[in-house]
Amino acid sequence: MATIRLRTVTENDARFLCSIMNTSSILEALNEVPTTLSDWQNAIREWNNDDDEEDYIIFQDEIPVGWLGINGLSSANSTAFLKLAALLPQYQGLGIGTAAICQVIEMLRQRDYSCVSLYTDQDNRKAQACYRKCGFQITESLMDESSNGKIVPRFRMTLELLS
Numbered sequence: 001m002a003t004i005r006l007r008t009v010t011e012n013d014a015r016f017l018c019s020i021m022n023t024s025s026i027l028e029a030l031n032e033v034p035t036t037l038s039d040w041q042n043a044i045r046e047w048n049n050d051d052d053e054e055d056y057i058i059f060q061d062e063i064p065v066g067w068l069g070i071n072g073l074s075s076a077n078s079t080a081f082l083k084l085a086a087l088l089p090q091y092q093g094l095g096i097g098t099a100a101i102c103q104v105i106e107m108l109r110q111r112d113y114s115c116v117s118l119y120t121d122q123d124n125r126k127a128q129a130c131y132r133k134c135g136f137q138i139t140e141s142l143m144d145e146s147s148n149g150k151i152v153p154r155f156r157m158t159l160e161l162l163s
């Protein structure tokens with residue numbers, strides 16, 4: 001059985017993030033625009049100086065297979081956000097996203113956050129299935145502008161952490 005673990009993103013991960021986030025199926029799923037290596041080098045530098053945000057590389061055993069980011073960590077109402085999760089296409093649909101997100105949820109619970117929220121495109125059924133398995137429920141339906149300029153219907157999904 002493979003082990004799924006998370007490791008904080010460092011500057012050395014810029015090339016991996018650039019490669020995953022320029023994969024055509026991921027650009028399409030996220031309605032994102034292509035990015036350069038220096039975009040990712042700059043982003044990582046900013047994240048590392050931002051108390052509101054944490055980003056992680058997802059490993060299956062020793063292989064980096066994706067990443068996820070959380071933010072809202074300094075919010076006064078202690079609601080954290082799952083900013084983004086993306087796996088290399090060949091590692092999708094195997095339960096890795098669910099395992100990685102459950103680890104993040106447990107970490108946020110330990111740190112006394114009361115709630116985790118996220119936004120996802122309404123047509124991204126695979127992502128919603130994954131989030132549902134982690135305990136998230138749809139709490140809002142809205143229209144939002146994506147990075148590529150498309151106005152798309154989105155869901156807000158939320159998980160209460162305080163039991």
Ligand SMILES: CC(C)(COP(=O)(O)OP(=O)(O)OC[C@H]1O[C@@H](n2cnc3c(N)ncnc32)[C@H](O)[C@@H]1OP(=O)(O)O)[C@@H](O)C(=O)NCCC(=O)NCCS
Nearest residue numbers: 029086087092093094095096097098120125126127129130
């Ligand atoms: C979204 C993502 C992180 C989820 O991680 P994952 O490891 O693929 O998810 P899991 O395998 O844990 O769960 C996915 C579930 O969706 C189901 N699924 C797959 N394709 C589906 C589809 N087209 N419609 C509905 N459900 C689907 C899978 O069967 C699985 O459920 P099951 O375990 O009950 O069978 C990953 O698929 C990904 O990187 N996608 C591309 C980027 C993206 O869309 N990110 C989300 C941004 S909001």
